[in-house]
Amino acid sequence: MRTESLRRAEETLTSMCEERARMLQEQFVVSVNHVHALAILVSTFHYQKNPPALDQVTFANYAARTSFERPLLNGVAYAQRVVHAERELFENQQGWMIKTMKREPSPVQDEYAPVIYSQETVSYIEALDMMSGEEDRGNILRARATGKAVLTRPFRLLESNHLGVVLTFPVYLSGLPADATAEERVKATAGYLGGAFDVESLVENLLHQLAGNREIVVNVYDVTNTSEPLTMYGVHLPDGHMSLSHVSMLDFGDPFRKHQMKCRYRKKP
């Protein structure tokens, strides 16, 4: 009899975990797809029009009105690639100086990625060189070399200090062939369109809407390095804390990163 109730508890945990993993992945993927469309919007209206047919007000307005398409992102922004030789002209045109993510005037670098367009919800990253933050910089370099959407490891986001991950899509100057090499891609890079997944508050919000939320504990891990899982969501519990657990696979669309969801009962069944 004990084994029968245990079997049922296992079955329930499995289905609750699979449902949560499916919902999270679904909302993650729709958000990524919409950021992809925004990268194409910037390419079309900023770079394929002369003069550009996009400005901060238009971008912010469009981003706000389409934010329902990106349920897990706290906001989106566009950072332009600026090489050092162009810095002075760029700053004069913008009327502001490039700053580091610590809000200090940027020291001399080979190149910069200052945010020129931002959704109002993340207006605090305007003028910041996104290459001055380790995680954002890694994303920028990997996105432009591959031409694909990339994700950072989980880290504390600016301003909210919530645990989250950043998504980055590269934007290229027009005329880049689909089969371009990494070197050609880097040369043709115009900038980076991305946003932050506020996992700590938006995933919490998502899980709270589901039935049975009070019975189970959910954790999400970045398991890219299997020997060193990184907490992306939830409070890390040491293994063996409770007898039953279920692991559901997650696919957030960056083949370089691996994620999984782990669910347990709050109390021993």
Ligand code: WA2
């Ligand atoms: N956006 C919002 N909050 C953040 C953050 C970020 N990056 N990094 C740390 N906290 C404009 O990859 C280009 C957005 C970066 C895109």
